[in-house]
Amino acid sequence: MRELNTQEIAAVSGASLASIGSFLGFQAGNLADYLTSKIGLSTNFGSYTSQIGTGIGQLCSLNFTDAKANIANGYNGLVSALITAVGSLFKE
Numbered sequence: 001m002r003e004l005n006t007q008e009i010a011a012v013s014g015a016s017l018a019s020i021g022s023f024l025g026f027q028a029g030n031l032a033d034y035l036t037s038k039i040g041l042s043t044n045f046g047s048y049t050s051q052i053g054t055g056i057g058q059l060c061s062l063n064f065t066d067a068k069a070n071i072a073n074g075y076n077g078l079v080s081a082l083i084t085a086v087g088s089l090f091k092e
Contacts, residue, residue, distance in 0.1 A: 018057035025053020025074075041085050048078040 029049030036043045055070030 017060045018054045018063075021053035021055070021057025021060075022050045023053070025056070026050035028053075029078075036085060041088060043081055043085050045078060045081060048074045048081060050074075051077070 026046050026049060029046035032045040032049070033043050036045075051070050051074030053074075055067045055072075055074060058064075058067035058070060061067075
């Protein structure tokens with residue numbers, strides 16, 4: 001029986017789920033960034049939703065510690081960015 005290489009280990013351990021979650025999260029956030037740019041706001045939701053997506057992928061891979069950290073950090077960043085964006089609407 002042969003040893004697995006790093007790419008095979010990553011695929012088996014669920015790193016691919018985290019990558020897929022990150023991609024999907026980034027796309028959702030990127031869409032939100034695009035929509036907010038249409039009303040004159042500059043946001044960075046894509047990076048935060050990507051982190052949440054990574055956490056969800058890790059959760060599906062049963063990597064609870066990293067999943068909790070990524071989801072919590074992504075959520076906190078997303079809420080902070082949202083508050084900043086809404087606040088900038090009322091400054092003008």
